[in-house]
Amino acid sequence: MSPYALSILMSSLSLGTMLTFISNHWFLAWMGLEINTLAIIPLMTKLHHPRATEAATKYFLIQASASALILFSSTINAWFTGEWTIINMQANMPSILLTIALSMKLGIAPFHLWMPDVLQGLTLMTCLILSTWQKLAPMTLLIMTHQILNSNMLTIMALLSTLIGGWGGLNQTQLRKIMAYSSIAHMGWMILILTFLPHLMMMNLLIYLIMTLSMFMMLIHFNSLTINKLSLSWIKTPILTSMMMITLMSMSGLPPTSGFIPKWLILQEIIKQDLVTMASLMAISALLSLFFYLRLSYAVSLTSSPNTSNSKFHWRLKNYMLNPMPLTIILSTLLLPISPLMINLFL
Numbered sequence: 388m389s390p391y392a393l394s395i396l397m398s399s400l401s402l403g404t405m406l407t408f409i410s411n412h413w414f415l416a417w418m419g420l421e422i423n424t425l426a427i428i429p430l431m432t433k434l435h436h437p438r439a440t441e442a443a444t445k446y447f448l449i450q451a452s453a454s455a456l457i458l459f460s461s462t463i464n465a466w467f468t469g470e471w472t473i474i475n476m477q478a479n480m481p482s483i484l485l486t487i488a489l490s491m492k493l494g495i496a497p498f499h500l501w502m503p504d505v506l507q508g509l510t511l512m513t514c515l516i517l518s519t520w521q522k523l524a525p526m527t528l529l530i531m532t533h534q535i536l537n538s539n540m541l542t543i544m545a546l547l548s549t550l551i552g553g554w555g556g557l558n559q560t561q562l563r564k565i566m567a568y569s570s571i572a573h574m575g576w577m578i579l580i581l582t583f584l585p586h587l588m589m590m591n592l593l594i595y596l597i598m599t600l601s602m603f604m605m606l607i608h609f610n611s612l613t614i615n616k617l618s619l620s621w622i623k624t625p626i627l628t629s630m631m632m633i634t635l636m637s638m639s640g641l642p643p644t645s646g647f648i649p650k651w652l653i654l655q656e657i658i659k660q661d662l663v664t665m666a667s668l669m670a671i672s673a674l675l676s677l678f679f680y681l682r683l684s685y686a687v688s689l690t691s692s693p694n695t696s697n698s699k700f701h702w703r704l705k706n707y708m709l710n711p712m713p714l715t716i717i718l719s720t721l722l723l724p725i726s727p728l729m730i731n732l733f734l
Contacts, residue, residue: 388433399426400520407524413461413471416528417454420492423524424450430513431505442508446517449491449501456488473528476535486536492525494567495574496547503555503567511612514563515603518570519596526577526592530585538582546668548575553675560614562606565679569638570599572676579669580653583660590733591649594722598638598646601715605631608712618686632688633720639680640673645722648729 399422406419424447431443464481465471476482487498494502506514529536552572559565573595577588605627611617621628637644642651650673657666722729 388429392429396426396429399423400516404520404524407527411472411474413457413465413473416473417457417461420450420454420457420524423521424454427513427516427521430516431509434510436508438508442505445501446505453488453491456484456491460484460488473531474535476532479537482535482537483540485532486540489525489529489532489536490544493522493529493574494571495544495578496551496571497544499548499551499571502571503564506563506567507561509563511563511603511607511610514566515600515607518566518599518603522574522592529578529581530589533581533585536582541578541582542665545575545577545579546665546672548572548578549669549672550575550675553672553678556676556679559679562612562614562617562683565683566599566602568679569676572672573638575672576649576653576669579665580656584656586733587649587652587656590729591653594645594649594719597715598634598719601634601712601719602631602638604710604712604715605634614683614686617683620687628687630716630720632684634716635680635684635687637719639677641677643723644720645718648723648726652730 403419403421403423403426406422407416408419410416410419428443428447431446432439460476460481461471463484464476464478467478467481468475476485491498506517509517549572552568552570552575555571556565556568559568573591577591577595580591581588606612606617608627609617609620609623611620620631633644637646640646640650654666654670657669
C-alpha cells in the first residue's frame, strides 16, 4: 500500500475516534463511527486475498447494521424528547436498540459471531487495530450512555460473553481466533461492571489494551498464526518467549500479574452489590479462558522442535530501540504493586 494512502487511512481512523470522543450530538457520534469503519475497510483488503475480502465484507455489513440501529434509536429518541443529545434518552425502545447496536459494534455475545471469522482473514497488524483502537469509540458511547441503557440486558450479555469467550477458545488452533474469543471474554467483564462502576471499566479497558497490544506485537515479531508455529519460537528468542508466557498468564488474570487487578476489583464490587451468584459464575467462566491460555503457554514454553532451527536470529538483524514492545510487556505484567495508585486515579 502506498505510504500516502496509508497515512490518510490512519489519520481517518484517528479522526473518526476523536469525533466520537468529543461528540454530544448523536449525528456527530454516528459520523465518527462511520469514518472509523470506512477507514479500516481498505486496511482489511490490502492482502488481495478472497479470505480478506470475505472478512472485510462481513465487517462492513455488521458495522453498517449497527450504525443503522444507532440512527434508528437516536431518531426515535428525538421523536419522543425533541433532543439529539447523547445523554438524554428516556424511552425504553431506543435504549434497547442502542444496547444492541453497541453490542454489535464491540462483538459482545450473542452478537459476537462475526469477530472470530473477521480476525481470521486479516493480517496480525490489522487484527491489532481491530482489537484495540476500533473498540475505543463504541466504548466511549457505552460509558456516556450507561445510565440510560438496559442494565438487565447488559448483565445477561456480559455473562454470555465470558462463557462463550471461554468455551469458544477451547478447541481453536488459530491464534487470531483465540485472540478474538479472548477479546469477547474481556468485553464481558467490562460490560458487567459498567452499570455499577464505570470508572473501574475504564481501568479494565486500559489494562486490556496494554495486554492485547503486547500480545499482538509478540505474535507479529514471531510471525506466528497457529499454535504449532508458535511452538518453534523458543529456539529463536527464548527470553521473549518466556515473556509471552507471562503475558498470557496476565491475560488470564492470574496473580501477581497486571490482569489480576480488574478481575479482583470487579468481583469485589459485584459481591458488594449482593450478586454473589453472578460473581461465582463469572469466576468459573474465567477458568475456561484460563485453560486455553495455559494451552498456549505450554506450547510456547514447554515444547520445542526435535531438531535445531536453521533460521536466522532476528535479534541480530533488527533494531528494536524504537519498538514499544518492552514497555507494553512490563506494563502488562508488573502493574499489581501500583494497583492502589491506579485505583485512586480511576476510582
